Amino acid sequence: MPERGSGAEQPSDVEVDVIRAFGWSVMEIEETLYQRFLNISANRSLVSRDEFRSILREMEASGFIAPIRLRGVKGYKMLVAEINMGRVTKPRVPLDEMRLAVGSQRAKPLIEKSRPTKINKELLDMCEIIGKEIQVELENWMLRDKGRISKGLVHEHMKNMCQALSESEEDLFEYVHEQTPGIIAEVGEILRAYGSDFLLLSLRLTESHVKKYSF
CATH class of the missing domain: 1.10.10 (Arc Repressor Mutant, subunit A)
Incomplete structure (x- = not known):
């Protein structure tokens, strides 16, 4: 438009x-x-x-x-x-x-x-939407940076981001800054808007989904 x-x-x-x-x-x-x-x-x-x-x-x-x-x-x-x-x-x-x-x-x-606080279908649906957005941003960055998308590498990054955020927000930003700098703005925006618990669940759901269809 x-x-x-x-x-x-x-x-x-x-x-x-x-x-x-x-x-x-x-x-x-x-x-x-x-x-x-x-x-x-x-x-x-x-x-x-x-x-x-x-x-x-x-x-x-x-x-x-x-x-x-x-x-x-x-x-x-x-x-x-x-x-x-x-x-x-x-x-x-x-x-x-x-x-x-x-x-x-x-x-x-x-x-x-205004957001659901209990783990129910509404919350899971929202987490899946956010997780998918992160996956799309990650794949777009990989395409720009490497010229190709590797589902195996997407899964690896998702898993590593989960592990990093499980430790601390600082560990997550350190990982993203070093390994996937092209999505640092999106990750920061989601973390600011939703908090670490929501982001962690989103990453875990997406990591599981990518793993299911990548291997």
Whole structure:
């Protein structure tokens, strides 16, 4: 889909603040956007959730954003480019980064509450979706880096990431940084959004699935 914002219709001031809430991301979870939006400025701090969703619907109708499912949770993808708006929307000073970070931290427990906490079919389905995303990212990186995909090596990486995360998050990042650097951003994003227990279960399910169909 082409980027919007280069024609006559331009985002309003409040819509620009929603775009600012994306920070450096192109896609973000709705709850994270809302909590960041509240921190953008004092003028936005009293906007209710219903009002915010109304703003999102108007922006969607204007073609500035599009709804998506991000890691199994409702989110939005930004379709308008900063250069086309002629407005500064990316963080420019440390204070901007701090406001976004505070919003992200406030959103995290609220996002967690919306997810299943017991191991049931819903949780397993979500873990399988996330695990598959990691597998796809890993295979795409292998294709770019090596020119081919080895299912045996995919299984080996999945198994090793499970073992590393079982020890600590630091061990996981060390392994990914050294062995599969092309997926470090995706792994970090999933870990930030879902936590280590969820990621570990996702990796184990995917490792088992890859092993079943690779050997």
